[in-house]
Amino acid sequence: MLEHAPAPTADEIREVVAPLADLEGPLLPMLHRVQEVWGHVPEGAVPVLADLLNLGRAEVHGVISFYHDFRDHPAGRKVLKICRAEACQAMGGTDVAARTLARLGVDWHGTTADGGVTVEPVYCLGLCACAPAAMVGDKVIGRVTPERLAREVGAA
Amino acid sequence: MNIWVPMDSAAKALGADEVAEAVLREAKARGLDVQVIRNGTRGMIWLEPLVELEREGQRIGFGAVAPEDVPALLDGRLETLGPVEAIPFFARQTRLTFARCGVIDPLDLDDYTAHGGLAGLRRAIDMEPGGIVAEVTASGLRGRGGAGFPTGIKWQTVANAVADQKYIVCNADEGDSGTFADRMIMEGDPFSLIEGMAIAGLGVGATRGYVYLRSEYPNAIRVMEAAVRIARQRGLLGPDVLGSGRAFDMQIRKGAGAYVCGEETSLLNSLEGKRGTVRAKPPLPALEGFLGRPTVVNNVISLATVPVIFEKGAQHYAEFGLGRSRGTVTLQIAGNVARGGLFETAFGMSLGEVVNDIAGGTASGRPVKAVQVGGPLGAYMPVTKFDTPLGYEDFDAAGGLIGHAGLVVFDDSADMLQMARFAMEFCAVESCGKCTPCRIGAVRGVETIDRIAAGDAAAIPLLTDLCETMKDGSLCALGGFTPYPVMSALTQFPDDFATQKEAAE
Numbered sequence: 001m002l003e004h005a006p007a008p009t010a011d012e013i014r015e016v017v018a019p020l021a022d023l024e025g026p027l028l029p030m031l032h033r034v035q036e037v038w039g040h041v042p043e044g045a046v047p048v049l050a051d052l053l054n055l056g057r058a059e060v061h062g063v064i065s066f067y068h069d070f071r072d073h074p075a076g077r078k079v080l081k082i083c084r085a086e087a088c089q090a091m092g093g094t095d096v097a098a099r100t101l102a103r104l105g106v107d108w109h110g111t112t113a114d115g116g117v118t119v120e121p122v123y124c125l126g127l128c129a130c131a132p133a134a135m136v137g138d139k140v141i142g143r144v145t146p147e148r149l150a151r152e153v154g155a156a
Numbered sequence: 157m158n159i160w161v162p163m164d165s166a167a168k169a170l171g172a173d174e175v176a177e178a179v180l181r182e183a184k185a186r187g188l189d190v191q192v193i194r195n196g197t198r199g200m201i202w203l204e205p206l207v208e209l210e211r212e213g214q215r216i217g218f219g220a221v222a223p224e225d226v227p228a229l230l231d232g233r234l235e236t237l238g239p240v241e242a243i244p245f246f247a248r249q250t251r252l253t254f255a256r257c258g259v260i261d262p263l264d265l266d267d268y269t270a271h272g273g274l275a276g277l278r279r280a281i282d283m284e285p286g287g288i289v290a291e292v293t294a295s296g297l298r299g300r301g302g303a304g305f306p307t308g309i310k311w312q313t314v315a316n317a318v319a320d321q322k323y324i325v326c327n328a329d330e331g332d333s334g335t336f337a338d339r340m341i342m343e344g345d346p347f348s349l350i351e352g353m354a355i356a357g358l359g360v361g362a363t364r365g366y367v368y369l370r371s372e373y374p375n376a377i378r379v380m381e382a383a384v385r386i387a388r389q390r391g392l393l394g395p396d397v398l399g400s401g402r403a404f405d406m407q408i409r410k411g412a413g414a415y416v417c418g419e420e421t422s423l424l425n426s427l428e429g430k431r432g433t434v435r436a437k438p439p440l441p442a443l444e445g446f447l448g449r450p451t452v453v454n455n456v457i458s459l460a461t462v463p464v465i466f467e468k469g470a471q472h473y474a475e476f477g478l479g480r481s482r483g484t485v486t487l488q489i490a491g492n493v494a495r496g497g498l499f500e501t502a503f504g505m506s507l508g509e510v511v512n513d514i515a516g517g518t519a520s521g522r523p524v525k526a527v528q529v530g531g532p533l534g535a536y537m538p539v540t541k542f543d544t545p546l547g548y549e550d551f552d553a554a555g556g557l558i559g560h561a562g563l564v565v566f567d568d569s570a571d572m573l574q575m576a577r578f579a580m581e582f583c584a585v586e587s588c589g590k591c592t593p594c595r596i597g598a599v600r601g602v603e604t605i606d607r608i609a610a611g612d613a614a615a616i617p618l619l620t621d622l623c624e625t626m627k628d629g630s631l632c633a634l635g636g637f638t639p640y641p642v643m644s645a646l647t648q649f650p651d652d653f654a655t656q657k658e659a660a661e
Contacts, residue, residue, distance in 0.1 A: 024364075024447060025428040025447070028426065032371075032410055032412070053429070063431055066433075067414050067432070068413035068414060069371055069412040085582075086333040086528055086564045087334045087491040087562075087564045088333070090490075090567075091491065123415055124330075125372050125373075126165065126330060126335070126336035126339040126340075127165060128333060128335070128336055128562065129201035129489065130166050130204070131490065133169060135372075139168075140168055143170070
């Protein structure tokens with residue numbers, strides 16, 4: 001969604017994360033904040049955060065790459081997370097995921113050609129008693145079918 | 157007229173928000189004076205959205221309600237489930253930790269107090285710190301996150317440590333498939349967790365707390381953040397907790413999608429802003445935890461159970477249970493079940509009774525094949541082990557573990573070789589990479605299971621050997637316990653590992 005937006009400047013990044021500098025262990029909150037604002041953690045954030053927190057750039061990069069949540073490029077307009085974990089498998093989740101990926105023409109972590117949807121695997125949404133489960137943005141959905149998921153992401 | 161429509165994630169996932177909107181819209185059209193209260197869930201997920209209204213002093217349930225049922229609901233034409241608390245699944249429970257969940261408005265502190273909330277904290281304020289820790293020890297409470305370590309002993313270690321700053325860290329990184337008790341109580345009764353953390357703080361001399369809450373739970377994050385703000389405004393948190401002259405405050409921290417951060421030392425690293433890699437123990441987090449300071453790390457359910465222990469007394473809590481498993485276990489019944497949800501009961505009920513009787517068998521109507529107890533690192537229990545009582549030691553003796561008490565039921569269409577493969581694949585995806593048996597072993601495990609699937613019987617002893625290495629050589633439970641689902645699948649369901657071989661011969 002933000003492919004054409006100019007990359008934020010170091011000052012813009014610094015301004016966004018500065019209010020979090022007094023937290024104990026501020027790096028994760030800062031990364032979440034950056035991703036909230038720009039949809040991903042742009043490369044330019046690494047030296048800014050490293051400088052602010054007196055860390056090496058490699059250390060900051062290591063943290064970003066460790067966590068599944070942080071992305072280094074923007075996602076599609078919607079992010080669909082489909083649960084792959086055991087409780088959802090017990091209710092046919094594997095098939096729902098396979099059919100949804102095929103329908104959208106993407107693999108896990110892929111974004112549709114029109115930039116509409118990115119599909120991510122997730123390991124448990126805590127909706128295990130109404131499996132299979134998925135999430136579109138922050139909206140949770142239980143007992144999903146491929147048809148329902150296609151409707152939710154506007155690909156029906 | 158009050159109408160309760162849950163705001164729990166599972167209820168929302170089944171359409172509760174749309175039902176709540178329909179209630180407001182239809183009530184307005186009828187000129188009815190209706191107050192919609194968004195409660196937590198009662199835990200009967202197969203009935204969600206479960207709508208309740210008051211009739212002759214009792215709360216009457218309707219479910220599962222669809223938005224198009226709402227006109228009939230308001231006109232008194234919708235079939236009722238009767239009094240919610242008389243529904244057998246609910247009536248058979250012993251609700252201590254979850255006593256208020258689904259009953260109250262989660263963000264109404266007065267409603268919380270009217271239902272026994274804060275009584276525990278007030279009692280703790282009048283006690284010496286040593287007395288607080290002794291009360292928890294006497295209750296027999298053990299860590300509900302999975303390890304089952306006695307909570308009182310952990311608190312004692314932190315209480316004895318000398319430091320200028322100590323911490324209470326709540327592990328709300330509930331990543332195990334089949335578990336949702338943490339999410340449910342944070343969304344349905346958040347003040348119980350806040351109260352439990354405040355009591356812990358008073359007991360061990362910690363003035364700061366953190367809830368490390370997984371990012372996959374956006375609703376729980378919103379509710380907990382709102383509850384902390386309210387608690388601060390009302391003096392339950394802050395420099396002078398309920399006028400005690402003692403300080404305790406806390407923050408909610410969002411995880412970033414790493415399963416391994418449910419392991420306490422990874423969690424602490426993550427909270428500090430580092431990669432979520434496991435730390436070698438010792439030093440224990442109780443002595444060198446968050447930022448190297450003495451830290452209590454407890455699961456949500458452990459901490460949310462503390463208020464009721466202080467409200468009713470340690471003895472009352474300890475009277476429930478079996479052997480060294482005291483109190484209640486908050487079972488989460490999930491997967492392919494007719495009646496899934498949260499079932500809180502004293503330790504001791506058999507696995508079969510829970511699956512067949514309480515949960516009503518499978519949703520598909522086919523025979524049960526296996527139940528994975530304790531999350532993705534728990535063993536697959538075959539039907540022949542259904543007489544195993546739910547207790548930490550009993551499950552250990554049966555080759556399994558209770559873990560966070562999630563039960564995932566599979567019907568006879570499950571392919572246990574594929575489940576074993578998934579366990580290894582999951583371990584490979586989520587390994588923090590610090591120790592070799594987990595990082596490399598999980599990848600080799602997937603390959604070895606693929607060889608078995610392709611008909612190579614010689615790979616079976618290899619897999620067994622690999623599992624031994626992972627079990628003995630891994631730093632934490634991720635690599636160390638992945639062999640549980642893998643080996644239980646292999647030994648309890650050998651046919652699923654033999655079919656391909658025989659077909660090939």
